[in-house]
Amino acid sequence: MIEEKVLVESTLQGDISAFEEIVDAYKNRLFSFLVKLTLSRQDAEEIMQEVFIRAYTHLEKYDERWMFSTWIFRIALNTYKTWQRNAKRHQTLPISEEIVGRTESGNPEKAFEMNELRREIILLIQSLKEKQRIPLILKYVKGFSYHEIGQILGISEDAAKMKVFRARQTICKRYLDRHRGDLS
Numbered sequence: 135m136i137e138e139k140v141l142v143e144s145t146l147q148g149d150i151s152a153f154e155e156i157v158d159a160y161k162n163r164l165f166s167f168l169v170k171l172t173l174s175r176q177d178a179e180e181i182m183q184e185v186f187i188r189a190y191t192h193l194e195k196y197d198e199r200w201m202f203s204t205w206i207f208r209i210a211l212n213t214y215k216t217w218q219r220n221a222k223r224h225q226t227l228p229i230s231e232e233i234v235g236r237t238e239s240g241n242p243e244k245a246f247e248m249n250e251l252r253r254e255i256i257l258l259i260q261s262l263k264e265k266q267r268i269p270l271i272l273k274y275v276k277g278f279s280y281h282e283i284g285q286i287l288g289i290s291e292d293a294a295k296m297k298v299f300r301a302r303q304t305i306c307k308r309y310l311d312r313h314r315g316d317l318s
Contacts, residue, residue, distance in 0.1 A: 138202040157186055164210050170271050171214050181217050185210045204285045211286055258305045266301035273298045
């Protein structure tokens, strides 16, 4: 965190290599986050480039009271929302194993069941409205605290907790609705 402040100050004083270090430190995390939102590596790459351009051009507005990661992820989220509005991307999203992850199993039947469950969870996450999907990804995929999620989304910590809770509740309800007959 102290190193980030030094890098920000150096960048503001014209040291381009300092900003390159910031890019190197955040490019993988931002790319991963954006892939989970867009479900497209190409779109995520395009948005990420815009994020770094915006971060560089607005670096003087960075408030050191915030964690730098929170600030740059907020820029990423806002850039994604702008991209989504401009591209009018309201179509069904393709399945992405990057969202849920993979598990290995020595038992082929168990591996098949886990793969089916993973696919179903991905579909359930994709079916969430954006206002529930984004906080859920920030919490469980990117590992942000509720406080950080609140800062990224511009809401209170309690509101962030509620959004994640409601997203989980929605996924559970939809899962149970789909499998009501299977449970008897």
